[in-house]
Amino acid sequence: MGQHSCCNQQKVKRGLWSPEEDEKLIRFITTHGYGCWSEVPEKAGLQRCGKSCRLRWINYLRPDIRRGKFTHDEEKLIINLHSVVGNKWAHIASHLPGRTDNEIKNYWNSWIKKKINRKPSSTSMMTRLTTTSTSIDQPHSDHGYNPTNLSFLNQDLCINNIKQPNQETVFSSPLSSLFMLDTSGSVLEGHNGDCITQTEYFNDSMWQMNKYQIPELPSQVLNFASNNSIYSGYLPPLMENLDGMVQGQNCDLNNGEGRECLIQKQHDFNEWVEDQTNQQCPSYLFWDDEHQEVQLGGEEIVVHSASNIGPTLSTYPTSL
DNA sequence: AAACAAGTCAACCGCTCGTGA
DNA sequence: ATCACGAGCGGTTGACTTGTT
Numbered sequence: 592m593g594q595h596s597c598c599n600q601q602k603v604k605r606g607l608w609s610p611e612e613d614e615k616l617i618r619f620i621t622t623h624g625y626g627c628w629s630e631v632p633e634k635a636g637l638q639r640c641g642k643s644c645r646l647r648w649i650n651y652l653r654p655d656i657r658r659g660k661f662t663h664d665e666e667k668l669i670i671n672l673h674s675v676v677g678n679k680w681a682h683i684a685s686h687l688p689g690r691t692d693n694e695i696k697n698y699w700n701s702w703i704k705k706k707i708n709r710k711p712s713s714t715s716m717m718t719r720l721t722t723t724s725t726s727i728d729q730p731h732s733d734h735g736y737n738p739t740n741l742s743f744l745n746q747d748l749c750i751n752n753i754k755q756p757n758q759e760t761v762f763s764s765p766l767s768s769l770f771m772l773d774t775s776g777s778v779l780e781g782h783n784g785d786c787i788t789q790t791e792y793f794n795d796s797m798w799q800m801n802k803y804q805i806p807e808l809p810s811q812v813l814n815f816a817s818n819n820s821i822y823s824g825y826l827p828p829l830m831e832n833l834d835g836m837v838q839g840q841n842c843d844l845n846n847g848e849g850r851e852c853l854i855q856k857q858h859d860f861n862e863w864v865e866d867q868t869n870q871q872c873p874s875y876l877f878w879d880d881e882h883q884e885v886q887l888g889g890e891e892i893v894v895h896s897a898s899n900i901g902p903t904l905s906t907y908p909t910s911l
Numbered sequence: 912a913a914a915c916a917a918g919t920c921a922a923c924c925g926c927t928c929g930t931g932a
Numbered sequence: 933a934t935c936a937c938g939a940g941c942g943g944t945t946g947a948c949t950t951g952t953t
Contacts, residue, residue: 607921607947629938645939646922681941696942697920 604638608647612637616644617652650691657689661698669695 604612619635625648628641637644650656661669665687672683680692680699687695 605923627938641938642924642940643922649940650921678942692941693921700943701919 603632603640603643605643608639608651612639613647613652616647620648620652650693655689656691661690665690669699673699 608616615635615637616631619631623634625631625645628645631637631641631644632639635644639647668686669683672686676682678696680696684690684692684695
Protein backbone atom coordinates (compact mmCIF):
# COMPACT_ATOMS: atom_id res chain seq x y z
CA MET A 592 0.00 0.00 0.00
CA GLY A 593 1.17 3.46 -0.68
CA GLN A 594 3.70 2.50 -3.27
CA HIS A 595 2.59 3.73 -6.62
CA SER A 596 2.92 1.46 -9.54
CA CYS A 597 5.12 3.97 -11.25
CA CYS A 598 7.51 3.92 -8.31
CA ASN A 599 8.05 0.19 -8.51
CA GLN A 600 10.05 0.49 -11.64
CA GLN A 601 13.63 -0.48 -11.16
CA LYS A 602 14.98 2.32 -13.26
CA VAL A 603 13.54 5.19 -11.24
CA LYS A 604 16.13 7.51 -9.90
CA ARG A 605 16.10 8.70 -6.33
CA GLY A 606 17.77 11.41 -4.39
CA LEU A 607 18.49 14.97 -5.26
CA TRP A 608 17.36 16.37 -8.54
CA SER A 609 19.93 17.56 -11.03
CA PRO A 610 19.50 20.88 -12.84
CA GLU A 611 18.93 18.93 -16.04
CA GLU A 612 16.07 17.01 -14.50
CA ASP A 613 14.59 20.21 -13.15
CA GLU A 614 14.78 21.75 -16.55
CA LYS A 615 13.07 18.79 -18.17
CA LEU A 616 10.28 18.86 -15.64
CA ILE A 617 9.78 22.60 -15.88
CA ARG A 618 9.75 22.47 -19.64
CA PHE A 619 7.22 19.68 -19.68
CA ILE A 620 4.89 21.15 -17.08
CA THR A 621 4.92 24.61 -18.55
CA THR A 622 4.09 23.36 -22.01
CA HIS A 623 1.76 20.47 -21.23
CA GLY A 624 0.61 20.90 -17.68
CA TYR A 625 0.84 17.95 -15.39
CA GLY A 626 -2.52 16.23 -15.73
CA CYS A 627 -1.76 12.75 -14.50
CA TRP A 628 1.46 12.75 -12.53
CA SER A 629 2.14 9.12 -13.15
CA GLU A 630 2.47 9.89 -16.83
CA VAL A 631 4.70 12.92 -16.37
CA PRO A 632 8.04 11.15 -15.97
CA GLU A 633 7.72 9.16 -19.14
CA LYS A 634 6.45 12.05 -21.19
CA ALA A 635 9.04 14.41 -19.77
CA GLY A 636 11.85 11.94 -20.27
CA LEU A 637 12.62 11.59 -16.61
CA GLN A 638 13.65 8.48 -14.77
CA ARG A 639 11.66 9.44 -11.74
CA CYS A 640 8.37 8.29 -10.39
CA GLY A 641 5.36 10.54 -10.80
CA LYS A 642 5.18 11.10 -7.13
CA SER A 643 8.69 12.38 -7.05
CA CYS A 644 7.96 14.71 -9.96
CA ARG A 645 4.90 16.05 -8.25
CA LEU A 646 6.79 16.71 -5.08
CA ARG A 647 9.65 18.39 -6.88
CA TRP A 648 7.26 20.63 -8.75
CA ILE A 649 5.09 21.53 -5.80
CA ASN A 650 7.87 22.06 -3.31
CA TYR A 651 10.56 23.56 -5.45
CA LEU A 652 9.95 24.29 -9.11
CA ARG A 653 6.56 25.92 -9.05
CA PRO A 654 6.92 29.46 -10.33
CA ASP A 655 4.93 30.99 -7.49
CA ILE A 656 7.14 29.48 -4.82
CA ARG A 657 8.35 31.99 -2.35
CA ARG A 658 11.69 31.23 -0.82
CA GLY A 659 13.74 32.73 1.92
CA LYS A 660 13.16 33.41 5.54
CA PHE A 661 9.73 33.53 7.00
CA THR A 662 8.59 37.00 7.83
CA HIS A 663 7.40 37.94 11.25
CA ASP A 664 3.84 38.04 9.99
CA GLU A 665 4.16 34.64 8.42
CA GLU A 666 5.53 33.25 11.65
CA LYS A 667 2.66 34.67 13.60
CA LEU A 668 0.20 33.29 11.13
CA ILE A 669 1.78 29.86 11.31
CA ILE A 670 1.65 29.90 15.07
CA ASN A 671 -1.95 30.93 15.17
CA LEU A 672 -3.00 28.50 12.50
CA HIS A 673 -1.11 25.70 14.12
CA SER A 674 -2.82 26.40 17.38
CA VAL A 675 -6.08 25.94 15.57
CA VAL A 676 -5.51 23.07 13.18
CA GLY A 677 -2.42 21.36 14.56
CA ASN A 678 -0.12 19.64 12.11
CA LYS A 679 -2.26 20.28 9.10
CA TRP A 680 0.62 21.64 7.13
CA ALA A 681 -1.19 21.75 3.85
CA HIS A 682 -3.99 23.69 5.46
CA ILE A 683 -1.56 26.09 7.03
CA ALA A 684 0.32 26.44 3.76
CA SER A 685 -2.89 27.34 1.99
CA HIS A 686 -2.96 30.50 4.07
CA LEU A 687 0.58 31.43 3.14
CA PRO A 688 0.81 32.07 -0.58
CA GLY A 689 4.02 30.80 -2.06
CA ARG A 690 4.94 28.69 0.92
CA THR A 691 4.78 24.93 0.82
CA ASP A 692 3.56 22.56 3.44
CA ASN A 693 6.97 20.94 3.47
CA GLU A 694 8.68 24.23 4.11
CA ILE A 695 6.34 25.13 6.92
CA LYS A 696 6.65 21.69 8.42
CA ASN A 697 10.43 21.86 8.33
CA TYR A 698 10.36 25.29 9.82
CA TRP A 699 8.06 24.25 12.58
CA ASN A 700 9.97 21.10 13.39
CA SER A 701 13.32 22.80 13.68
CA TRP A 702 11.72 25.51 15.71
CA ILE A 703 10.04 23.09 18.04
CA LYS A 704 13.23 21.09 18.37
CA LYS A 705 14.88 24.18 19.72
CA LYS A 706 12.12 24.61 22.21
CA ILE A 707 12.26 21.04 23.38
CA ASN A 708 16.00 21.11 23.78
CA ARG A 709 15.88 24.23 25.80
CA LYS A 710 16.51 23.40 29.44
CA PRO A 711 13.89 24.56 31.85
CA SER A 712 14.85 27.34 34.13
CA SER A 713 14.54 26.85 37.86
CA THR A 714 13.39 30.36 38.46
CA SER A 715 11.17 30.78 35.53
CA MET A 716 8.99 27.91 34.62
CA MET A 717 6.11 28.16 32.32
CA THR A 718 3.70 25.37 32.32
CA ARG A 719 2.24 23.42 29.56
CA LEU A 720 -0.17 20.64 30.00
CA THR A 721 -0.48 18.01 27.40
CA THR A 722 -0.45 14.31 26.94
CA THR A 723 2.95 13.04 26.12
CA SER A 724 1.46 9.97 24.60
CA THR A 725 0.40 11.98 21.65
CA SER A 726 3.28 14.39 21.65
CA ILE A 727 3.34 18.07 21.29
CA ASP A 728 2.82 17.96 17.61
CA GLN A 729 -0.64 16.60 17.78
CA PRO A 730 -3.52 18.75 16.76
CA HIS A 731 -5.83 19.97 19.41
CA SER A 732 -8.40 17.54 18.44
CA ASP A 733 -8.91 15.13 15.68
CA HIS A 734 -12.34 16.49 15.18
CA GLY A 735 -11.75 20.14 15.53
CA TYR A 736 -12.59 22.09 18.57
CA ASN A 737 -15.29 20.38 20.39
CA PRO A 738 -15.65 22.00 23.75
CA THR A 739 -16.97 18.84 25.26
CA ASN A 740 -13.88 16.86 24.64
CA LEU A 741 -11.36 19.51 25.33
CA SER A 742 -9.83 19.65 28.69
CA PHE A 743 -6.59 21.43 28.36
CA LEU A 744 -5.19 23.49 25.69
CA ASN A 745 -1.55 24.07 26.07
CA GLN A 746 -0.36 27.40 25.43
CA ASP A 747 2.61 29.12 26.77
CA LEU A 748 1.86 32.44 28.12
CA CYS A 749 4.61 34.78 28.75
CA ILE A 750 5.48 35.56 32.26
CA ASN A 751 5.71 39.20 31.57
CA ASN A 752 2.70 41.08 30.52
CA ILE A 753 0.13 38.38 30.86
CA LYS A 754 -2.44 40.83 29.97
CA GLN A 755 -5.87 39.60 29.16
CA PRO A 756 -7.72 42.31 27.38
CA ASN A 757 -11.15 41.21 28.29
CA GLN A 758 -11.44 38.66 31.00
CA GLU A 759 -15.18 38.71 31.11
CA THR A 760 -15.49 37.99 27.47
CA VAL A 761 -12.81 35.45 27.56
CA PHE A 762 -14.12 33.43 30.40
CA SER A 763 -17.65 33.54 29.32
CA SER A 764 -16.81 31.31 26.45
CA PRO A 765 -17.26 27.59 26.66
CA LEU A 766 -13.79 27.40 25.31
CA SER A 767 -12.53 28.64 28.58
CA SER A 768 -11.67 25.00 28.82
CA LEU A 769 -8.65 26.16 27.00
CA PHE A 770 -6.54 26.17 29.97
CA MET A 771 -3.05 26.09 31.27
CA LEU A 772 -1.14 26.27 34.44
CA ASP A 773 1.89 28.36 34.94
CA THR A 774 4.60 27.72 37.45
CA SER A 775 6.30 31.01 37.20
CA GLY A 776 5.41 32.11 40.67
CA SER A 777 8.77 33.40 41.66
CA VAL A 778 9.09 35.39 38.53
CA LEU A 779 5.61 36.61 38.82
CA GLU A 780 6.38 38.29 42.05
CA GLY A 781 8.64 40.58 40.22
CA HIS A 782 6.54 41.06 37.18
CA ASN A 783 2.97 40.69 38.13
CA GLY A 784 2.02 44.20 37.39
CA ASP A 785 0.27 43.15 34.28
CA CYS A 786 -0.36 39.58 35.19
CA ILE A 787 -3.31 37.80 36.54
CA THR A 788 -2.37 36.53 39.91
CA GLN A 789 -3.11 33.08 41.11
CA THR A 790 -5.86 34.36 43.31
CA GLU A 791 -7.39 36.35 40.57
CA TYR A 792 -7.40 33.49 38.22
CA PHE A 793 -8.78 30.97 40.56
CA ASN A 794 -11.58 33.10 41.75
CA ASP A 795 -14.90 31.40 41.77
CA SER A 796 -16.45 32.63 38.61
CA MET A 797 -13.45 31.94 36.47
CA TRP A 798 -12.82 28.61 37.99
CA GLN A 799 -16.43 27.59 37.65
CA MET A 800 -16.19 28.31 34.01
CA ASN A 801 -13.12 26.24 33.64
CA LYS A 802 -14.79 23.47 35.53
CA TYR A 803 -17.58 23.68 33.05
CA GLN A 804 -15.25 22.12 30.57
CA ILE A 805 -12.86 20.35 32.89
CA PRO A 806 -15.18 18.63 35.25
CA GLU A 807 -12.68 15.98 36.17
CA LEU A 808 -9.62 18.08 36.58
CA PRO A 809 -7.68 16.24 39.23
CA SER A 810 -7.46 18.03 42.50
CA GLN A 811 -3.85 16.97 42.67
CA VAL A 812 -3.09 19.07 39.71
CA LEU A 813 -4.71 22.01 41.35
CA ASN A 814 -2.90 21.35 44.57
CA PHE A 815 0.29 21.08 42.68
CA ALA A 816 -0.48 24.36 41.05
CA SER A 817 -1.27 25.95 44.33
CA ASN A 818 1.73 24.56 46.16
CA ASN A 819 4.02 25.77 43.48
CA SER A 820 2.61 29.22 43.21
CA ILE A 821 1.05 28.38 39.96
CA TYR A 822 -1.45 30.59 38.43
CA SER A 823 -3.15 29.84 35.25
CA GLY A 824 -3.74 31.56 32.05
CA TYR A 825 -5.79 30.36 29.24
CA LEU A 826 -5.91 30.26 25.52
CA PRO A 827 -8.43 32.21 23.60
CA PRO A 828 -11.11 30.33 21.77
CA LEU A 829 -10.67 29.45 18.20
CA MET A 830 -12.12 31.82 15.74
CA GLU A 831 -13.35 29.29 13.27
CA ASN A 832 -15.53 27.58 15.82
CA LEU A 833 -16.57 30.63 17.62
CA ASP A 834 -20.09 30.49 16.31
CA GLY A 835 -20.65 27.15 17.86
CA MET A 836 -18.93 28.17 20.99
CA VAL A 837 -20.82 31.29 21.75
CA GLN A 838 -24.15 30.02 20.70
CA GLY A 839 -26.06 28.88 23.72
CA GLN A 840 -23.87 30.93 25.95
CA ASN A 841 -24.42 34.61 26.12
CA CYS A 842 -24.49 35.28 22.41
CA ASP A 843 -27.46 34.37 20.36
CA LEU A 844 -26.22 34.37 16.82
CA ASN A 845 -29.70 34.45 15.44
CA ASN A 846 -29.99 38.11 16.14
CA GLY A 847 -27.95 41.18 15.47
CA GLU A 848 -26.95 41.59 19.07
CA GLY A 849 -25.52 38.10 19.19
CA ARG A 850 -23.59 38.74 16.04
CA GLU A 851 -22.18 41.88 17.51
CA CYS A 852 -21.22 39.93 20.56
CA LEU A 853 -19.43 37.42 18.38
CA ILE A 854 -17.58 40.08 16.48
CA GLN A 855 -16.50 41.68 19.71
CA LYS A 856 -15.21 38.37 20.98
CA GLN A 857 -13.31 37.75 17.83
CA HIS A 858 -11.78 41.15 18.07
CA ASP A 859 -10.73 40.63 21.67
CA PHE A 860 -9.32 37.23 20.99
CA ASN A 861 -7.42 38.31 17.96
CA GLU A 862 -5.82 41.06 19.94
CA TRP A 863 -5.03 38.74 22.73
CA VAL A 864 -3.54 36.08 20.51
CA GLU A 865 -1.39 38.63 18.81
CA ASP A 866 -0.21 39.90 22.13
CA GLN A 867 0.59 36.49 23.50
CA THR A 868 2.36 35.17 20.48
CA ASN A 869 4.89 37.93 20.73
CA GLN A 870 6.07 36.75 24.10
CA GLN A 871 8.93 34.63 25.26
CA CYS A 872 8.11 31.62 27.34
CA PRO A 873 10.86 29.44 28.66
CA SER A 874 9.68 25.95 29.50
CA TYR A 875 6.81 23.59 29.79
CA LEU A 876 4.91 21.33 32.03
CA PHE A 877 3.50 18.21 30.53
CA TRP A 878 0.49 16.29 31.59
CA ASP A 879 1.12 12.68 30.77
CA ASP A 880 -2.28 11.25 30.15
CA GLU A 881 -1.01 7.74 29.82
CA HIS A 882 0.81 7.71 33.15
CA GLN A 883 -1.45 10.21 34.84
CA GLU A 884 1.32 12.40 35.98
CA VAL A 885 2.67 15.83 35.52
CA GLN A 886 6.11 16.25 34.16
CA LEU A 887 7.81 19.49 34.63
CA GLY A 888 10.81 20.20 32.53
CA GLY A 889 11.66 16.54 32.39
CA GLU A 890 11.27 16.23 36.09
CA GLU A 891 8.51 13.95 37.08
CA ILE A 892 5.88 15.17 39.44
CA VAL A 893 3.59 12.39 40.42
CA VAL A 894 -0.03 13.22 40.59
CA HIS A 895 -2.09 10.32 41.76
CA SER A 896 -5.28 10.65 39.98
CA ALA A 897 -7.89 8.89 38.01
CA SER A 898 -8.73 11.95 36.11
CA ASN A 899 -10.53 12.01 32.88
CA ILE A 900 -8.45 14.63 31.33
CA GLY A 901 -9.53 14.62 27.80
CA PRO A 902 -7.82 14.20 24.52
CA THR A 903 -4.71 15.91 23.68
CA LEU A 904 -4.37 19.42 22.70
CA SER A 905 -1.63 20.73 20.74
CA THR A 906 1.32 22.88 21.15
CA TYR A 907 1.32 26.52 21.18
CA PRO A 908 4.72 27.78 20.41
CA THR A 909 6.27 30.11 22.78
CA SER A 910 8.15 32.74 20.98
CA LEU A 911 9.04 34.23 17.70
C1' DA B 912 42.65 23.35 9.93
C1' DA B 913 40.23 19.44 11.44
C1' DA B 914 36.69 17.16 13.82
C1' DC B 915 32.48 17.10 15.62
C1' DA B 916 27.74 18.81 16.66
C1' DA B 917 23.73 21.04 15.43
C1' DG B 918 20.66 22.85 12.16
C1' DT B 919 18.36 22.92 7.70
C1' DC B 920 15.79 21.22 4.09
C1' DA B 921 14.89 18.26 -0.03
C1' DA B 922 13.19 14.01 -0.77
C1' DC B 923 11.21 9.63 0.35
C1' DC B 924 7.90 6.51 2.66
C1' DG B 925 3.68 4.96 4.14
C1' DC B 926 -0.71 6.01 4.82
C1' DT B 927 -5.57 7.95 3.90
C1' DC B 928 -8.94 9.72 0.95
C1' DG B 929 -11.55 10.42 -3.20
C1' DT B 930 -13.04 8.72 -7.46
C1' DG B 931 -14.31 5.81 -11.07
C1' DA B 932 -15.01 1.21 -12.88
C1' DA C 933 -20.29 -2.85 -2.11
C1' DT C 934 -15.77 -3.60 -3.51
C1' DC C 935 -11.56 -2.84 -5.66
C1' DA C 936 -7.83 -0.32 -7.97
C1' DC C 937 -5.62 3.67 -8.71
C1' DG C 938 -3.89 8.37 -8.30
C1' DA C 939 -3.45 12.44 -5.48
C1' DG C 940 -2.29 14.37 -1.44
C1' DC C 941 -0.71 14.57 3.24
C1' DG C 942 2.22 14.11 7.41
C1' DG C 943 6.19 11.83 9.42
C1' DT C 944 10.76 10.71 8.84
C1' DT C 945 15.31 10.32 6.89
C1' DG C 946 19.65 11.62 5.45
C1' DA C 947 22.67 14.68 2.83
C1' DC C 948 24.42 18.93 3.11
C1' DT C 949 25.62 23.31 5.50
C1' DT C 950 26.92 26.02 9.27
C1' DG C 951 28.65 26.74 13.78
C1' DT C 952 31.64 25.46 17.57
C1' DT C 953 35.52 23.55 19.88
